[in-house]
Amino acid sequence: AVGPAAAQMPAKALAPVSSAPAKAAAPAKAAAPAKANAPAGAGALRNNPDRDQPINYSADTGDVNYQTKVGALTGNVIITQGSLTIRADRISFKQNADNTLAVSAFGNPVTFRQKRPGTDEWFEGYALRAEYDGAKEFLELFDNALLRRGQDEIRSNYISYNAATELFKAEGRAATQPVPDSPGTRVRGVFQPRSDAQPGAATKDAPVKGAVPP
Numbered sequence: 001a002v003g004p005a006a007a008q009m010p011a012k013a014l015a016p017v018s019s020a021p022a023k024a025a026a027p028a029k030a031a032a033p034a035k036a037n038a039p040a041g042a043g044a045l046r047n048n049p050d051r052d053q054p055i056n057y058s059a060d061t062g063d064v065n066y067q068t069k070v071g072a073l074t075g076n077v078i079i080t081q082g083s084l085t086i087r088a089d090r091i092s093f094k095q096n097a098d099n100t101l102a103v104s105a106f107g108n109p110v111t112f113r114q115k116r117p118g119t120d121e122w123f124e125g126y127a128l129r130a131e132y133d134g135a136k137e138f139l140e141l142f143d144n145a146l147l148r149r150g151q152d153e154i155r156s157n158y159i160s161y162n163a164a165t166e167l168f169k170a171e172g173r174a175a176t177q178p179v180p181d182s183p184g185t186r187v188r189g190v191f192q193p194r195s196d197a198q199p200g201a202a203t204k205d206a207p208v209k210g211a212v213p214p
Contacts, residue, residue: 048117048137048163050082051100057093069095079103083115083122086132100134112139114163116149124148125161128177137163143175154189 060075070093073079077091081101088107096102105112112125112132125148127141138160141147145159147168156170172185 050084050114051098051134053082055095055099055101056080057091059091077105077107081134083113084134085111085113086130087111088130096135098135100137101132102134103130103132105130105132109144110141112141116163116166121150123161123163125159127159139163143177145170151192152190154187156187157185 057071057073057077057079059073059077062071062073064071064073073091073093075089077086077088079086079091079093079101084101086101086103086105088105088110090106091103093101093103106129109126109128110130112130113122115122125139125141125146127145128143130142131140132138141159141161143157145157146153146155147159147161147170154168154170157173157175158171159168160170161168170187170189172187174185
């Protein structure tokens, strides 16, 4: 399965107006790749109880150092900790000082699943590569990535998700390896209708600029 008010600066004195002729405007920069930032939930910081649970792992082969709590696993790899489950073809992992996991995972696909604390909802992530830092509750998905909460989902070749703040970011970028079903340089997603929506709660449309009132 599948987690972290500045004081205002004093105003500067106004510079004297120059009488020099205005410089020509710089050429417009090329458009940046498509990005999406959105809250995946309420955005409140929560203590994740998974970090208090033991870390369990299984694989076809493994090389684990019990002193440093570092391991490399290959073949049908499964790592669990509380509600968190990660499945992959190959995983390098370590146990952090706070008992959380740090994972680099590769698979076709890697699957990540974790329950949202205090709810019955689950987050699920799928990609060809995943990087997870449990200390920061931060997940990154690379290449043909999908992040899903319930029936809401977003697809891209890069998605990051902060479980502590419940914010995700998606970027439209080229895949780093050939992927038949790659979303390409686009961010795509679906938000299902909210079950708590109130009839008639929508605000009235703002008047069109320049329109003549009836």
